[in-house]
Amino acid sequence: MFNVSIRNGESREFSEPLSAYDALRALLPDGTADILAVEVNGVPSDLRTELRDDAVLQPLTFEDDYGRHAFFHTSSHVMAEAIMSLWPETKFAIGPAIDQGFYYDIDLDHALSEEDLASIESRMRKLLKKRARIERFVLPREEARQLMAERAEIYKVELIDELPEGETISFYRQGEFVDLCAGPHLMNTGPIKAVKLLSVSGAYWRGSEKNKMLQRIYGVSFPSKDELEAHLAALEEARARDHNKIGRQLGYFTTTDYIGQGLPIMLPKGAKVLQILERFVEDEEERRGYFLTKTPLLAKSDLYKISGHWDHYRDGMFIIGDPEKEAEEDVFALRPMTCPFQFQAYLQKTRSYRDLPLRYNETSKLFRNEASGEMHGLIRIRQFTISEAHLITRPDQVEEEFLGAVDLANFMLDALGFLEDVTYRFSTWDPNNRDKYIGEAEEWERVQDLMKGILDKSGVPYETTPGDAAFYGPKLDIQTRNVFGKEDTLITVQIDFQLAQRFGMYYTDRDGERRHPYIIHRTSIGCYERTLALLIEKYGGAMPLWLAPVQVRVMPISERHVDQAKAVEARLRAAGLRAETDARDEKIGKKIKEGQLEKIPYVIILGDQEIAEDKYAVRTRSDGDIGKMSPEDFLARLLDEVARRVNRP
């Protein structure tokens, strides 16, 4: 006999092993319709998990990550079944659940079109009406291999062959469709009431560009049509904030074919926001004990040979000159990173332990020759500006300096209103891919342990992703998502134990010994262009007042008020506000409409009444007409809002 209970609920004794699903059915009189998966003693599990001993169960629904995961995963199998019935020759690769839905990678010669997605979708709806049962079964390796080989599922056979010894090889079947799969899955397809296929694109088999390109179909599904529609509306709403669209519309930046891909032109509005951010960052860094450097944008290949960029980063660099003729003439490269340049500043004289930590910051232009398909608006570009710094420290200072860099990063995120939107990622090396990195394995492990210790102490909630380290050391990456849900690194803090050795950087310690310092590479606000893109997306182009390129627009009612309007503009400018006058010979309604569409934070209407009373009639972009106020009150209000860096749109 063993006892099974629901957390905070019923319990019951059982004498025979049974599935978690059957136990839930016995324990829950109201039914199990919403239950998609289950936690067994705290471990998220498939509903088919067999119970033999005492267990506490917690049902999981669409509200729970793991429950939703099972729901999406089953949805991807239904999609695969629909594809198989339409194109029986399809070979299936992998079809996982993701945070926002699911996808399946398939190998099919016919290139799928939008219409094909619609027909797959309608076939899925037919299949879903059957509410098919989903069965799980386990096979020994040879039989599993044989089953998939019979069906010519070459990718599944490859997956089976690579499963480690002793791994359970499970399959799930619904109707005619059988898939190699670790689960979890729903008990049947009944709960899936609404489905939408979103896009089709290419994806390499096993994520390697050396392999065949498959077709990846993304979809999303819900327990009700209403939820699907709400989700699609939210997606559309997010896309309406796409910086690449409204950033151009609002005149932040543009591009031209003559200059080239990934090389945006920052127009006055975009350039102004970047300048505000750069000054803000440089001032804050100075306050925190940094020394500003200005180093060259290019260097001879010699420098990059020492740093390791020549061997580990050359594909990403713009090279000037012919490497074939290097014996006769110098070869230069535009810098992809600032580190080796600032190291030359350190090397300019002998350093004492008393000089450390030494903090060099620089608003750095960098150049990276991204592959042509990589560029995206201001988020991935070939020339960008980064809030870079290198903290050169003694071993006993690494922790404090690292925490200081994280604190500065969080200060910046807070100032921009991003603190709630980011996730923290501990990017470590991949010991199975040694060629990507410089240095010895023991050093990597030692520094990663050191960094993990600091991270744990910092209280930063992080996830570890192996394989994402820089070639010279592990990183803490602070990640954001754009309006398409794509993740990018905003800020990074890295510990480097390699380059000081390569560049012969030393300090003379208290005991007279020469020792290599540690180097922390870090950004404080990340890449300015990317940060601008994320600001535009977060605020829908309505920049908070302290960042707005135009803070106030003065609108004279008619031509005879223009001189007064210009006087008001001059007064605002003298107080340090970015103001302009709309002196066009247009009706006030039109000026207001255009000011609103341009998302100008404050607008002053100036006519006979205002001039007579010495008051401003004020509109805000969020609340419209807020009535008249004295010039003094208006200035005080705006200067306070700027000083406090209020982040409302």
Add this chain to the structure above:
RNA sequence: GCCGAAGUGGCUCAGUGGUAGAGCAAUUCACUCGUAAUGAAUAGGUCGUGAGUUCGACUCUCACCUUCGGCUCCA
């Protein structure tokens, strides 16, 4: 770089083999205006670029450039 989609006046878009259109914007004129578009007129395009097919190409084919989504990569 790879897979798929797209490129028509400054912007948003219509135009499926007979040689290009609308709205907004621009310019000029009139109106001197009170909280989201005053009216009229004018001007502006070798239809991304280059080849090819055709009597004839914005329209069909190919290559390249650029843009969008995804993959790989990455701040």
